[in-house]
Amino acid sequence: MTRIKICGLTREVDVDAAVAAGADALGFVLYAKSARAVTPDRAAALAQRLPPFVTPVLLFVNATASEVAQGVHAVPHALLQFHGDESPEDCAAAARPYLRAARMGPGFDLLDFASRYPQAQGLLLDAHVEGYGGAGKVFDWSLIPANVGCPLVLSGGLNPANVIDGITRVRPWAVDVSTGVEQAKGIKDAGLMREFCEAVREADERLACTPPSP
Numbered sequence: 001m002t003r004i005k006i007c008g009l010t011r012e013v014d015v016d017a018a019v020a021a022g023a024d025a026l027g028f029v030l031y032a033k034s035a036r037a038v039t040p041d042r043a044a045a046l047a048q049r050l051p052p053f054v055t056p057v058l059l060f061v062n063a064t065a066s067e068v069a070q071g072v073h074a075v076p077h078a079l080l081q082f083h084g085d086e087s088p089e090d091c092a093a094a095a096r097p098y099l100r101a102a103r104m105g106p107g108f109d110l111l112d113f114a115s116r117y118p119q120a121q122g123l124l125l126d127a128h129v130e131g132y133g134g135a136g137k138v139f140d141w142s143l144i145p146a147n148v149g150c151p152l153v154l155s156g157g158l159n160p161a162n163v164i165d166g167i168t169r170v171r172p173w174a175v176d177v178s179t180g181v182e183q184a185k186g187i188k189d190a191g192l193m194r195e196f197c198e199a200v201r202e203a204d205e206r207l208a209c210t211p212p213s214p
């Protein structure tokens, strides 16, 4: 079953709708330059609404150790997502489970990148864009090598119309969406979130019916 993360939530109503739609994880952007940025206190208030087994994720871009510590203090049970130029040491400093974002583009060596972050719970694959992420841009999925050796979260420009193709071609552990389920930056659309989650389940059903390759 493909796990679903919906990212960039800023409103209680969207958190509740994302949970109702079937999201497994919700992301809160602690990056002041993002149009979806929330403060650690706001992230805590939003994360407090989550029921058991729905994971809050705190997204950082080149944050200082003190900024990461503030986020972790506010939402102690969160998974961290490092989406900038953080080194393996930066990611490990908070001593919390984390996802490392990889900025996919021509010439990017994902296997080498993965070997530098053996402590990451998984790699989140996003398009290489200016501003680091959340741009709604799809990257060339054929750039993903086989056997990366850790769970992959497919991201970058996913939406209800293309996520089935993404899952059936890449077969990721999870998918992550932000722009593709929004009415405006940081304002989610309950209908699109529902359609996205339904499309993921449809992809899973198609994969379950696909005979294994010989």
Ligand SMILES: O=C(O)c1ccccc1N[C@@H]1O[C@H](COP(=O)(O)O)[C@@H](O)[C@H]1O
Pocket (backbone or CB within 6 Å): 007, 008, 027, 029, 031, 034, 035, 036, 059, 061, 083, 124, 126, 131, 132, 133, 134, 135, 136, 137, 155, 156, 157, 158, 176, 177, 178, 179, 180
């Ligand atoms: O959402 C943002 O504003 C953001 C800013 C900086 C880095 C990452 C950001 N979001 C993440 O980007 C990917 C792809 O998003 P999209 O679906 O293409 O809009 C996703 O993981 C967001 O979590």
